[in-house]
Amino acid sequence: MTIQTLSFCNFLRFFEESQLALEYENSGGSSLTLALAPNDAGKTSVMRGLEFLFYGEVEGKSGEVTLADLVNNEAFRLAKGKSVSGYVEARLQSGDQSIAVRREICVAPGSGNQRRLINQSLLHLVGSEGRERWRPDDGGVIAHKLQRLVPRSLFDYFFFKGEELANALIEKQDPKIKEGLTELLHEDDWEAAISDLEALIRKLNSECKEASGKDDALESALEKFTNAEERENKLKKDLERAEKQYHLAEEEVGNLTRQIAESVGKVDEAAAKQLAKTQVELRNHNQRLDAAEQGLLSSIGATRGLPFLKKAFHPVREILGDLREQNLLPADVSEGFIGRVLEKGVCMCGCDLSKGSKHRAEVEKFRAYSLSAELNNDLFNLYNLLEADSAKGFENDIEQNLKSLDKSVEFIADERSTIKKLETEERALKSRVDEAAQKRCNDLLMEQHKAIRNQTEQRANVQEIRMRLQGATNHKEQLRKELNSARLKTKHKGNEKVFELRDLASSVLEVLEAGLQGLKGSLHEPLENTVSDLYDPVAKDGSEAKISPSTLLPYIQKAGKRATFLGGGQKQVLCLSYIIALAQLRRDLNDSLRALKIMVPKADDQIFVMDSIFGQCEPEYQEAICKFLPRKSGQTLLLLARQQWSETVRESLEKQVSSLYGFEYQSPNSGYDETKHQFPFRQKNHRLLRQAKDGQTAFTIIRKLSI
Amino acid sequence: MAAIRIPASAEPLLPYCRSSGSNGPHVWETYADLVAFLAAYGYSQELEPPDNFAAAKSTNPIDLATFRNRGLYPQLLMIAIAASRGWIVAKSPDEICAINERYSEVGARSLGPEASEFPSSLISAKLIGLLREVNSGSCLQKTNFNLI
Numbered sequence: 001m002t003i004q005t006l007s008f009c010n011f012l013r014f015f016e017e018s019q020l021a022l023e024y025e026n027s028g029g030s031s032l033t034l035a036l037a038p039n040d041a042g043k044t045s046v047m048r049g050l051e052f053l054f055y056g057e058v059e060g061k062s063g064e065v066t067l068a069d070l071v072n073n074e075a076f077r078l079a080k081g082k083s084v085s086g087y088v089e090a091r092l093q094s095g096d097q098s099i100a101v102r103r104e105i106c107v108a109p110g111s112g113n114q115r116r117l118i119n120q121s122l123l124h125l126v127g128s129e130g131r132e133r134w135r136p137d138d139g140g141v142i143a144h145k146l147q148r149l150v151p152r153s154l155f156d157y158f159f160f161k162g163e164e165l166a167n168a169l170i171e172k173q174d175p176k177i178k179e180g181l182t183e184l185l186h187e188d189d190w191e192a193a194i195s196d197l198e199a200l201i202r203k204l205n206s207e208c209k210e211a212s213g214k215d216d217a218l219e220s221a222l223e224k225f226t227n228a229e230e231r232e233n234k235l236k237k238d239l240e241r242a243e244k245q246y247h248l249a250e251e252e253v254g255n256l257t258r259q260i261a262e263s264v265g266k267v268d269e270a271a272a273k274q275l276a277k278t279q280v281e282l283r284n285h286n287q288r289l290d291a292a293e294q295g296l297l298s299s300i301g302a303t304r305g306l307p308f309l310k311k312a313f314h315p316v317r318e319i320l321g322d323l324r325e326q327n328l329l330p331a332d333v334s335e336g337f338i339g340r341v342l343e344k345g346v347c348m349c350g351c352d353l354s355k356g357s358k359h360r361a362e363v364e365k366f367r368a369y370s371l372s373a374e375l376n377n378d379l380f381n382l383y384n385l386l387e388a389d390s391a392k393g394f395e396n397d398i399e400q401n402l403k404s405l406d407k408s409v410e411f412i413a414d415e416r417s418t419i420k421k422l423e424t425e426e427r428a429l430k431s432r433v434d435e436a437a438q439k440r441c442n443d444l445l446m447e448q449h450k451a452i453r454n455q456t457e458q459r460a461n462v463q464e465i466r467m468r469l470q471g472a473t474n475h476k477e478q479l480r481k482e483l484n485s486a487r488l489k490t491k492h493k494g495n496e497k498v499f500e501l502r503d504l505a506s507s508v509l510e511v512l513e514a515g516l517q518g519l520k521g522s523l524h525e526p527l528e529n530t531v532s533d534l535y536d537p538v539a540k541d542g543s544e545a546k547i548s549p550s551t552l553l554p555y556i557q558k559a560g561k562r563a564t565f566l567g568g569g570q571k572q573v574l575c576l577s578y579i580i581a582l583a584q585l586r587r588d589l590n591d592s593l594r595a596l597k598i599m600v601p602k603a604d605d606q607i608f609v610m611d612s613i614f615g616q617c618e619p620e621y622q623e624a625i626c627k628f629l630p631r632k633s634g635q636t637l638l639l640l641a642r643q644q645w646s647e648t649v650r651e652s653l654e655k656q657v658s659s660l661y662g663f664e665y666q667s668p669n670s671g672y673d674e675t676k677h678q679f680p681f682r683q684k685n686h687r688l689l690r691q692a693k694d695g696q697t698a699f700t701i702i703r704k705l706s707i
Numbered sequence: 708m709a710a711i712r713i714p715a716s717a718e719p720l721l722p723y724c725r726s727s728g729s730n731g732p733h734v735w736e737t738y739a740d741l742v743a744f745l746a747a748y749g750y751s752q753e754l755e756p757p758d759n760f761a762a763a764k765s766t767n768p769i770d771l772a773t774f775r776n777r778g779l780y781p782q783l784l785m786i787a788i789a790a791s792r793g794w795i796v797a798k799s800p801d802e803i804c805a806i807n808e809r810y811s812e813v814g815a816r817s818l819g820p821e822a823s824e825f826p827s828s829l830i831s832a833k834l835i836g837l838l839r840e841v842n843s844g845s846c847l848q849k850t851n852f853n854l855i
Binding site for chain 2: 293294296297298300301303304305306307308309311312313315316319320323371372375378379381382385386394402405409
């Protein structure tokens, strides 16, 4: 579908009536209509106008408030409380047919500053030339026709804002494109035909059963065959579902892989690795420090406090030395021996030691200074421990313990210094590593792991159903032979016609099913070829355009790898290549379907209305877009703001433009330097920004400019 | 059988003994090691041991045999001899116990009060500081370290 004329009257930014007559060229010439517009002058109003015309809504909304706001503010102001109308009108061309449609809206002031919607209506022009009249779309025939000409799901791809569409298609891999592709293939029409045929076959099955009622063998063979056929059909549907699940799983893995690649790009891998290493080291050193600190405490305990007693060593050793000199240590006679002698009352020499005797008092005096065996050992042991040079003495013990403490203290000091260094290093590394990105990356890896497992399960499921389907098909074919044999043998030949009809319906169904599958499967290759033809020659970095077999969405491959970061205009070029390719495929597919007598609306060249397609584009890609755009599509309306009307764009596009318009914007704001808002085109400067008169609101009038 | 009571002022130090079952840090293995350490430290303070002694309520007195088994008896004996300036005290286990109890109280009073609030690094620093004081010629004295 192309557009011959597009008119706006009191619609959004457009005041009174403005018209764009759009160029169309299908023989290789330029088809570019260029509209230059200052900011706010109404580029978006063109998109919304088209949406309103086709579907009676804007940005997916159709409420009264939304619609009432569509009438131009200046027209509403000048109506001074009376009702006022606005409309969008277009003359559309599809194949040999031409249709003029207008969607009108009428509003009046409501309460407060609100507007009240009086009505909206879709009209079409009828009558012979010179006697044409606008008639309402009774029965919604024109509305249906419009929706078939530009399916809702394809609107955003044919009438779009450059960068937004490129982001949705390529960055976000917008799943909505699937709906558009379904429309493109007319899957609904195919499926409706298949469903009708299945119903017919069911009806014919019961007629066949009735016809074979007199022949038991034939009836039984028919029943077995129809059962096998049902089983096969059920498995086919199961397989289709399973394949869909598998493709979804595959898509998810692809999406996650892309997201991981993007996340990894945000992680400084070297720093992250070093950080992980440093953190392990830090943990180890902290553990060692904890152990060393505990060891130090134990060493302190192990001193038993002996170092505090050093001052006592000498006096105690002197006391014990005296004992030795007196031969009391080691004890030559034990306290126990003296006790036993005293108990006996007689000395070994025969002296009397009885109580009260003189000798007994002497011996008892001696016993007071004698030592028991245990005390002898204790004191002798202590005496030895106090000996300065003894290897097992206290002095040596203290020296060993203090050495051990020194080592511990040194070790701890070293560990602390190491930990301090590592902590400084850790802080520096942490600032280089985006921890959030790393966490996100780890989460994505886990999700990807799950998704891959799911994909493997789905693949196994598909394979299993395929095998079962193969078995069911073989079984059905065997039963078909048996049925055919029973049909030959039966004596009741009169009803053979119904069997033949059933066979025919069954064959047609198989052809349709295979056709739809083939269509779906074969879309990938021509789509990829067309996108490549458009993109590859203009790519400056040797990259190639590819189409994902599972999502049918475009991506760029460079040096055999999928490119994740696209910038500088690559995205826009790829996006444009993709939608132009889609439109071409749509046209070719429709021709093929109509040749097969599957009735779909005629789809010929497609108009593209593009807004701000040069945003964030490097000059070389701007140049590339300018070169291929006017030649590759039959009809293009390009809307450009001043900031995108760069020297490169101007030089590349000027010669290609076949029709030029300017959106003359009357701005109520003052203080503009109007010269900065002029649009140079060839030898002229077009002044498109003007100061509105006092009291006027902002509005735009479309003017045709000479080229 | 003679036994040594743990002074009440040593209660804050009990968790530093492994046998208390606390999570640590641990300086001493048993209460006996703690008491012997405190008595040694108390003796080094050269203070007159207090006459009145308050025993810790949370633990029982420790039998002298336990000190013998831990190899701590010689130093208890040495403290008793040094304190009484004569060996004869060695003949009276009860007297040995009484002297060490009193010195352990002196030690606990000097170490104990703030011990419960010490982190491990602080208690080691304090103890090492004490050891350093009494061993001015040792390596510890020469080592320049900062434990805190």
